[in-house]
Amino acid sequence: MSWQDAKDVKIVTKNFGVDGSHKLSVYTERGGWQAFRKALTLPPAALTDEVKKSNLRGRGGAGFPTGMKWSFIPKEARTVYLVVNADESEPGTCKDRELLAYDPHLLLEGMAIASYALGCKHAYIYIRGEMMREARIVQAAIDEAYAGGFLGKEHAVGTGGNPFKLEITLHRGAGAYICGEETALLNSLEGKRGWPRLKPPFPAVKGLFQQATIVNNVETLMNVPDIVTKGGEWFARLGTPKSGGTRIVCVSGHVKKPGVFELPMGIPFRDIIYDVCGGIPGGRALKGLIPGGSSMPPLDANEIDVPVEFDALMTDPRIKDVEVKPGVPFDMGGGRKLKTMAGSGGVVVFDDSTDVVALCARIMRFYAHESCGQCTPCREGTGWLARVCTRLAKGQGEAGDVELLANIAHGIAGNTICPLGEAAAWPMLGFLTKFRADFEHKLRKAA
Amino acid sequence: MPLEFSAQSKQLIDRLLTQYPNKQAALLPVLHVAQDQFGYLPDEALELVAQMLELPPAHVFGVITFYTMFHREKHGRNELLVCTNVSCMLRGGYDILRYIEKKLDIKAGETTPDGAFTVIEEECLAACANAPMMICGNDYFLDLNEKKVDAILDDLRRRWQERQKMEAPGGGDPNRRTLMGVGGPGTKTS
Numbered sequence: 001m002s003w004q005d006a007k008d009v010k011i012v013t014k015n016f017g018v019d020g021s022h023k024l025s026v027y028t029e030r031g032g033w034q035a036f037r038k039a040l041t042l043p044p045a046a047l048t049d050e051v052k053k054s055n056l057r058g059r060g061g062a063g064f065p066t067g068m069k070w071s072f073i074p075k076e077a078r079t080v081y082l083v084v085n086a087d088e089s090e091p092g093t094c095k096d097r098e099l100l101a102y103d104p105h106l107l108l109e110g111m112a113i114a115s116y117a118l119g120c121k122h123a124y125i126y127i128r129g130e131m132m133r134e135a136r137i138v139q140a141a142i143d144e145a146y147a148g149g150f151l152g153k154e155h156a157v158g159t160g161g162n163p164f165k166l167e168i169t170l171h172r173g174a175g176a177y178i179c180g181e182e183t184a185l186l187n188s189l190e191g192k193r194g195w196p197r198l199k200p201p202f203p204a205v206k207g208l209f210q211q212a213t214i215v216n217n218v219e220t221l222m223n224v225p226d227i228v229t230k231g232g233e234w235f236a237r238l239g240t241p242k243s244g245g246t247r248i249v250c251v252s253g254h255v256k257k258p259g260v261f262e263l264p265m266g267i268p269f270r271d272i273i274y275d276v277c278g279g280i281p282g283g284r285a286l287k288g289l290i291p292g293g294s295s296m297p298p299l300d301a302n303e304i305d306v307p308v309e310f311d312a313l314m315t316d317p318r319i320k321d322v323e324v325k326p327g328v329p330f331d332m333g334g335g336r337k338l339k340t341m342a343g344s345g346g347v348v349v350f351d352d353s354t355d356v357v358a359l360c361a362r363i364m365r366f367y368a369h370e371s372c373g374q375c376t377p378c379r380e381g382t383g384w385l386a387r388v389c390t391r392l393a394k395g396q397g398e399a400g401d402v403e404l405l406a407n408i409a410h411g412i413a414g415n416t417i418c419p420l421g422e423a424a425a426w427p428m429l430g431f432l433t434k435f436r437a438d439f440e441h442k443l444r445k446a447a
Numbered sequence: 448m449p450l451e452f453s454a455q456s457k458q459l460i461d462r463l464l465t466q467y468p469n470k471q472a473a474l475l476p477v478l479h480v481a482q483d484q485f486g487y488l489p490d491e492a493l494e495l496v497a498q499m500l501e502l503p504p505a506h507v508f509g510v511i512t513f514y515t516m517f518h519r520e521k522h523g524r525n526e527l528l529v530c531t532n533v534s535c536m537l538r539g540g541y542d543i544l545r546y547i548e549k550k551l552d553i554k555a556g557e558t559t560p561d562g563a564f565t566v567i568e569e570e571c572l573a574a575c576a577n578a579p580m581m582i583c584g585n586d587y588f589l590d591l592n593e594k595k596v597d598a599i600l601d602d603l604r605r606r607w608q609e610r611q612k613m614e615a616p617g618g619g620d621p622n623r624r625t626l627m628g629v630g631g632p633g634t635k636t637s
């Protein structure tokens with residue numbers, strides 16, 4: 001199946017635009033909670049198998065196969081937690097917020113099915129603190145689902161199927177990008193500073209409150225009900241051989257019609273920019289784009305024919321490989337060489353009027369601000385990148401700055417507890433490779 | 448007078464405590480309740496929270512300094528969180544921030560002398576497709592331009608003045624942003 005065949009399939013956005021889509025009554029009228037009823041008639045392990053068959057990969061950025069992750073829960077685990085990562089703060093990414101606002105019940109149903117499959121009795125949604133409005137909407141949905149008998153300590157849903165009880169708690173963060181990293185998120189949820197943990201142990205073995213835990217992104221779980229209803233094979237066939245289903249892409253920056261779109265997996269960036277989003281405004285030319293949130297290295301205007309997938313982007317020979325140390329946990333990049341990925345689906349398009357060095361400096365400032373400070377290479381390196389990049393952007397660069405930036409970035413990557421280090425180093429090296437002339441031009445202006 | 452939780456806050460906290468296997472896990476939500484009631488988190492508020500959750504005050508202090516949403520000094524009634532990250536930057540986010548600073552005659556991070564507004568330069572707020580944007584309380588203000596900013600600030604100031612008239616002196620609005628028990632608003636984002 002090519003991506004064109006899946007053009008009109010809507011899974012996680014199927015209720016977008018429907019009046020009152022956030023209400024339980026509307027959700028059930030449109031077939032909501034049927035997948036859950038079906039799930040309860042199956043043995044839990046069969047659901048994990050179905051998700052494996054579906055080729056669903058995590059939509060939080062790393063693209064880890066969801067079914068496989070679920071199967072890492074040790075058989076002997078007595079308490080299992082499911083935690084939804086709704087911390088969305090990667091610059092350029094704006095899908096989970098809309099998904100939560102338009103269809104919170106789809107998330108709750110996905111959570112209920114996942115919890116049944118995993119043996120979880122209490123699940124948490126960790127929502128970004130600033131999303132006050134979405135938090136209210138989700139809390140109202142939880143209250144409705146309790147009242148409707150789908151959730152709750154006292155309720156045993158599953159007439160006809162297996163009995164099932166699930167509590168869901170909404171937990172608000174308090175403003176820290178690093179809490180999107182799954183182990184930092186768990187620390188934050190436990191009432192601590194959001195400091196990433198060393199892995200192993202992985203959360204599946206020792207996560208929230210020291211118990212077996214699965215952390216999944218909002219969009220990931222919203223795909224689960226349809227996988228149950230229509231089957232894993234159906235879902236797998238929609239996508240590419242390596243990744244099933246559709247993909248939410250949020251396009252921002254210099255396009256005529258920015259927005260959040262559910263698109264077929266494997267659609268090329270060219271079609272996103274020129275067909276879906278109407279092209280570049282003001283008759284300007286494309287300069288480049290960030291393919292999957294600001295931690296992903298950019299592409300230049302000649303590279304827009306690559307498909308939006310998880311791995312297809314990872315083949316640029318021009319970027320020098322970064323040595324990846326074994327044992328360093330990677331989830332934004334899957335431990336692969338320094339190339340680029342469709343990450344979190346946040347596509348940021350910029351035209352030829354853009355000051356690329358200033359753009360890069362802004363990204364570096366972000367990571368410097370958000371480093372949790374535990375690892376010296378990240379804490380010092382991100383600040384250093386931001387300072388050097390900013391002075392270049394201001395036309396105050398010094399001889400050797402371009403090489404210095406590359407050196408600092410190489411010094412960070414692979415030497416830190418969590419992938420925030422790479423999240424800064426990769427785009428830095430990517431910008432230097434793809435837009436080197438812009439950096440050198442700034443340097444000449446400074447001289 | 449030492450700070451105390453209102454009856455309503457206490458009720459909320461009791462409910463929160465049932466949702467976690469230990470008291471410490473309720474720290475972030477309880478701090479949100481405290482900040483909603485007191486408007487900020489002075490030392491006494493930290494001690495109150497520490498006592499309630501049986502945590503060392505130093506731990507509570509360490510936690511609040513880690514997160515940007517907790518603040519140690521009073522903010523204005525309306526917190527304007529203005530995004531300047533990449534997607535907003537490309538579509539004039541900095542111009543919007545500068546315009547707001549000029550209009551309110553304060554810099555980002557400051558509060559207007561009358562206590563109506565605090566302006567905060569924010570990182571990406573997950574509305575990139577509607578850049579430039581800002582948040583105030585429960586509201587997202589999307590696809591901003593100077594004209595829209597004028598109308599928004601006027602409206603917020605008018606509502607703030609009305610509220611001031613209604614509120615008793617010294618009596619904060621104890622539950623101005625707390626979630627529990629509040630029905631969901633509509634879901635239109637743009």
Ligand SMILES: Cc1cc2nc3c(=O)[nH]c(=O)nc-3n(C[C@H](O)[C@H](O)[C@H](O)COP(=O)(O)O)c2cc1C
Nearest residue numbers: 058059060085087088089180181182216217220419
């Ligand atoms: C610095 C950093 C920030 C992250 N932020 C988010 C986030 O905001 N939302 C998210 O779902 N995943 C985020 N992730 C990825 C999570 O660590 C984790 O891989 C993901 O939540 C797993 O869910 P999935 O398998 O469903 O994708 C982040 C990772 C890193 C390293």
Ligand code: SF4
Nearest residue numbers: 372374375378416418
């Ligand atoms: S890499 Fe950076 S953000 Fe991650 S743990 Fe180390 S210092 Fe903290």
